[in-house]
Structures are given as structure tokens and as C-alpha cells.
Amino acid sequence: MNTKHILRNVVVLLAALALAFLAGQEFYDLQQPDEFYTANPALTRIAKLSEYNPNLKGTAGDTDIYVFDSGVPGGVALVYGGTHANETAAVMSAITYIENVSVSQGKLFVIPQANLSAFSATLPLRAQTGHMTFKLTDGSTRQVRIGTRLANPVHQWPDPNYRLNTSGRMLQHGEIAEIRNLNRNHPGLEEGYLVEMVCYGIRKLVETENVDLLFDGHEASPEFRAVNFLIAHERAMDLGSAAILNANLDAMMEGNMDGYPFKLDRSGATSWGLSHRALGDNTNAMATLFESLNPVMGFCHDKVTEELVKDGISPNYVKITELGLLNSGELTEAGSPIELRAAYHMEMSRHLIGALGELYPEKTLTISGLPTFNDLVTNGFEGILKPLK
């Protein structure tokens, strides 16, 4: 081999190393934890999920739990987002709770990133943005990661060829990657795959802390039947009905005479491994799950840029709606912004907590301090999020 070839090959190698460095930097950034505002005086402590399943200690599944304990006996609720790390409104709703909520009776647990590992990667070949950034009114910025619906294979690998998981769901063939999906593996295993252990941690949290109400925030594609649905375990149906009724009455009091587009559905009998079914069946908590509409989740989504995630303006879905193929009411040129979607989550969870005390007075959980629907939609997260320093 002559010198010219060697020189050329060295240049190719250096170019490959440069490419690996640039790509690796971005992937590495996604593995760094998000910074949250923790100066809310009502925050009692930040617990770790490994307190409920010690096998999670030191793993990528050991997520933070924000505890708001009034010290006054009452109801206990768990509100969490980030089961699927790309369902951003649920994450932002949980963050809004952490920064603003105050509890005067009962106890509230909030988990913003339930499947923490899933925040450290995006879906391959999708060219999806990995962060959303909000420029606050004081000029500072807040950044939150956007991940994917499955745990990162860097943290949980290999996927088995077949798994009959604790819920009774058979994972095989095309569904096998769901072994990394938090919402397919409840109630989980104390020692098993990482995501199964996270599920077990959540189950033990619910059992140990006598959680009465569980709210799991999600987002769905426009094609999904259950968009803006509250899905409730059969023991939570009364609670769900009361919450939706109260939410709509509240909306009307605030001048929104159309109310919210919330609907109620009962947890499917064969929704094996999903939180509303498996945690409802295996714990005493009244388990609920809410789905807002996010065009990013759809099969016909546009390029997944930060603007699409935040503004929810999808030319593809506007066209599809114009053709009369879909009619959610939210797929207009005005979009489905993250503030609107998160406000739906906030209203739904807030009214579920309110209904808990109405239907079961001994389980009253009194919360305050949360921004109203109009606050959130009008001011946006730029006006709601608090600066970190």
C-alpha cells in the first residue's frame, strides 16, 4: 500500500471519528438528567423509586418521586407522567404540579419521568428532536428531554424472544419490544427486566403508601379512538364521572360554555399490563389513565421538530381533517399546543383529586396553587415555568 492510500485512509478514519464524536455528543446529552425546580415550599422530600424496589438502586430506572405531605390525615394520590417519554404534555403537567402545588390535607406523590430510561433515547431513524426548550419571561431557559415510548436498549437488553409477563400478556413476535414499555408490564416483578422492576416499584409505592387514586398521563395519536378519554378501572368509574362533570361545570363558570372534550371509558378487561387494569386489579388504588391528542404520535405525523411538539400544528393532519377522514376538533391550523394538552391533563387530574374527597370524605386530598386552565393556555409554559436560579 502506498503513502497516498494510507494518507487517504487516515483522513477517512479521522472523518469517521469526528462523525462519531458529533453524533455521540448528542446521544450522550440525552443521557444527562433534566434539572427540575425544587424550591416549592410545599415539597416535603424527593424520594427514589428504589425505596420501594431496592433492585432499582443505581439503575437507569431509579426515578425521582416528589412527595407533598400535608401531615393532615386524608386521601393519597399518585400523579405521574413520562410512562412514555415522548408523550410530552403528561410530563409537563407533572412538572407543573411539582413547581406549584400546595397540599393542606392528605398526601400527593408526583413522578414526572416514570420510565426514566426512556428519556435517554429517541426512536431510531425518526429524526426526532430530543429536547424542548422554553424561554422564560426573565430571559432564562428551561429544557426538558423528549424520549421515546420504550426504555433505552442501552439500559435493558436483550429483548427476549418470548415473555409471558406478570400481567398475563404474552409478548412475542412484533410485540416483543414492549418488554421495554412501562405500560405493558404492570404489576411488574421485584427482580426481572428493568422495566418490570420499575413497574414493581410503582406497585409497591401504591401499596406501601396506601394510594387511593392513581393518575397515569398519556398522549395518543389522532387516529386513536380514545383521544381525550379518561380510562378508569371499574372501581374508579364513579370518580371519573364526577370529575368530568365537575371539570365541565368549572369550564362553564369560566366562560367556556362548550366545556372540555373529556369522555369516560372503562378499562378493558384484556388491557393486560396497562396501569388502569393491572394496578387497579392488584392494588386498592382507583386507577385512571388520561390520553390527550398529540399529532406527533400519529401515523401521518410531520417531521418531529420542537415546533411540532410544542405548537402541535400539523399540516398533514389539517389536510387529513379537511378531507373529512378525521374529526377530533383539535386538528386545525391553530394546532394542539402543549399548553392546551397539558391543561387538559391538569384539569382532569385536579378534578379527580377533588372528586375523591366528594365521594369519599375520609379520603379528602386538598390541593391548591395550580395554574388554571386559562392561565396555562394564555401564558404558556414560558409564563408558568419557574426559573431554576
Place this chain on the structure above:
Amino acid sequence: MIDVLFILYRVIAGLLALVALVNILRAKSLEKALNHAILFVPLLLRTLLIK
């Protein structure tokens, strides 16, 4: 068991990355060097558990 598999995975990915690296340096044409370079990048990131 899973931990052992993970170590094994990294060792195999690392060895393959090394082979790709040697092949880049020994390639007799630009096309072959680029082919091996395309393999080298993901293998390196896998070895480092970055992606």
C-alpha cells in the same frame, strides 16, 4: 446473567469496531474505506453504550 451478557456484548462490539478500524486503514479503495467507516461509527457508539 444479564450483566454478563452486557459485558460480552460490549466486548464483541469493541472487537468489531477494532476490525472495522483496521479495515479502514488497509482499504485499497476509497469506497471500501468509506464502507468500513460507516460500520465503525455505530460500533464505536455501541461499545461506549452511548447509543
